[in-house]
Amino acid sequence: MATATLPGNLPVVDDLRRDRTGHVRGRTIADRLVGWLLPLLYLVAIVPILDLVYWVGRAALPTFTVAVITTDPSGAGGGLYAPLVGSLTILLFATGFSLLFGFFGGLATAEYLAERVAGVIRITANVMAGTPAIIVGLFGYIAFVSYFGWGFSLAAASVTLGVFMTPYVFRATDIAYASVPPHIREAAVGSGARPLQYLMKVATPIALPQVLSGVFLAMAIGVGETAPLYLTTTTVALPPLGFFQPVSALSLYIWSDYQTGFILPIAIHRAFQAAFLLLVIVIGLNVLVRIVASRSRRRLEGLYQ
Amino acid sequence: MSAALPPDGAILSVDGLGVTTRDRDLLDNISIDFSARSLTAVVGPSGCGKTTFVRSLNRMTELTPGLRIRGTVRYLGQDIYAKGVNPVVVRRRMGMVFQRPTVFPMSIFENAAFGLRIVRADDGEVDRAVAEALQRAGLWDEVKDELDRPALALSGGQQQRLCIARALAVRPRVLLLDEPTSALDPGATQRVEATLQRLKEDIVLVLVTHNVGQAARLSDRIAFLHSGRLVEVGATADILERPREKLTEQFITGRYE
Amino acid sequence: MAIIAVLLGASGLENFGPSFWGFNATNYGILIFVIGSFLTSVPALAIAMVVGLGIGIASATYLPRILAAWLDPFVDLLAGIPSIIYGLWGYLVLGPFFGQYVFPWTSTRLAFLPGLAANRLSPAPNGLGLALAIVVLVLMVLPITTVLMRDALKSVPRDLWESGLALGATRWEVTRRVAIPYSKRGIWGAAFLGFGRAIGETVAVFMVIDQAAKIPTNVYGGTSTMASLIIGSIDAAFNLNASGVTELHFLAELALVLLAITLVVNVAGRWMVRRTYTEVAGL
């Protein structure tokens, strides 16, 4: 029979356990092998992250006392009070700045702007979110430190970091408001809610958790940044004194300890202590992001039922 | 056309088939035979287990975690769930067509050739098998000049017939179809039905449909499922005109709610 | 209001851009740094794409859902670590480890491969150089590539998957022949966005690359990327501010070139990946 030579054709005696037509054994073994080998690639992520956390902990914790977060740095040693407060202060103002532009910008884009304008702004924000921090830093130096004459200062650092964080806040806000289920909006408008009422009473409660998780994420990304700060402020051993005074930050202390070459062991310890503090803040913020995000997802799903 | 089909007797025989989740039966004690050159329509109200049933015939059920399978399904006398039987081998014997067309993101030709490529068939054989499959699926005349075009450019009905051709290209003895026309417009439905009409001269067809009219037009036999049980199976004319069971009658006459 | 923020970012850079183009009178050519950037980013991206695709396939196809749900956060966590900490760890921990155990082995046993043989200066015991920068960049880019490809693979319709399996294909065959072609956009998007991340990375790269304005003769040697040059030379630029304006202008121009590259790459990547993923790494 001519068709009997077709490889897809079934054998005349069709024994399911002894099928020689389809290279079944080899293909099944290949599949099993892939199934065993590919998950091993997770090790590429897991081993380094555990090693990194282990080393930061090991180098930071034995010498970690309350003094680390209560005293100011001195020379290559001392505590990290000033940089910790500095980091948090910069973060506070930077977050404020990014909320001002990111939140209201995102809100306007999601709720009020024409679709075409909104599209252009979204693309711009997406692309801005991918701009390297060093470029934002250089921009901050040229614009704020130099052109506006703020000098290396809390103001320049906060605004620069704020610019860096803005697109993340913007996108979170935009997506949050845009993903309020349409039937809810229709119901609100249909029952005679005025636009502002809809915004305050209906959309915002629904969107807020997602906005918050975006803000926390932006903070987690921002607080660890080094390049934008290094170009807009300088390390000082004192907590922030004023807007137009330099302010230090945890990441800057790691950086400057690195630059002095870690000649003294205490410099290494201090760098790792700063790294430890940063990790705690960053991971804490990430946990917040996850909690808030999963809440908001559950709530959104609830709205669709 | 098809090789070595037993002249008579069951190709597939299902005996005491049950599918259960942790807390309920999706299928309960189903026994039915499918013999060569027949088209059996599986009908029943929504959620009665039609999809679950056809999926247990080619071991697709086991892809859903948490489902347990009881009973036996024999293909040419061999239990497909027996130890040492590879589901890959089983599925090759039984083509499957889904509710919505599921063409792959590749050319028309490569779609039809998929089942042959994975077993490393050589090019001449692939060419022949693809042409034959497209002819059997009634698509050849429409696409023979544009085999290299992406399959996604075809219309819905053409895509569904391509899916049938793709399943036929490995020359299975059984073709399982789960509501293959429910996403198609009347014209496309009619063409798919014409294809099935021809195919049933050849192989075993199991057609799940919610459309009694379609069952009447195409099938030799109707199997009526209700809440996971096989209520009644019989020749199409008998089931339509003289159902033995009340449930069947209600469903057939559209009085089922 | 976002417009203002956006314009601030974009137009501010434009303002100092064009007027400074003419000042390129330094003896530095920009080319070394462009090459240095590509020498670090391209291999790092290639590795991160392969590993990321593997993890994505494992997560989307092979692993039980519960196991994947436990393992995936580790990858996400990689994205959360600040670059300065990667730099610190790379400089003090990973560098010596590679310098003492890995590179001596690769430079002797694998010396037949191009670029892997040792020379007089490298590999050094501290391990710093191009190769270490690539290793650190792989870790930093991995979460982006993995998350984007994992999501792309997971969005392959169930029907499509099952059609492949129903034809008697194995999971691996369906992955290779159906799921990957179907996810092509997401995979390209991962490559573009991952590249944008790699080429813009600054402090971590600077700390492990053994900064030098040269193209190394083997993979262990020091070099410099555009970004690492900016952070590395900025002190000098600040100090020279009165007399050495050109230095700062040169860095600004370099930044513009870098910006142009990341812009192109990110626009392409965004165009590929329509959806936005806000919960991991600000993707």
Ligand SMILES: Nc1ncnc2c1ncn2[C@@H]1O[C@H](COP(=O)(O)OP(=O)(O)OP(=O)(O)O)[C@@H](O)[C@H]1O
């Ligand atoms: N994995 C599962 N776990 C639990 N229940 C399931 C599962 N899969 C299906 N079911 C349930 O089993 C029943 C039968 O489902 P099935 O899809 O086989 O019905 P059907 O007859 O094909 O319905 P329809 O006509 O709507 O396609 C339904 O009640 C469904 O909710």
Ligand SMILES: [Mg+2]
């Ligand atoms: Mg169904």
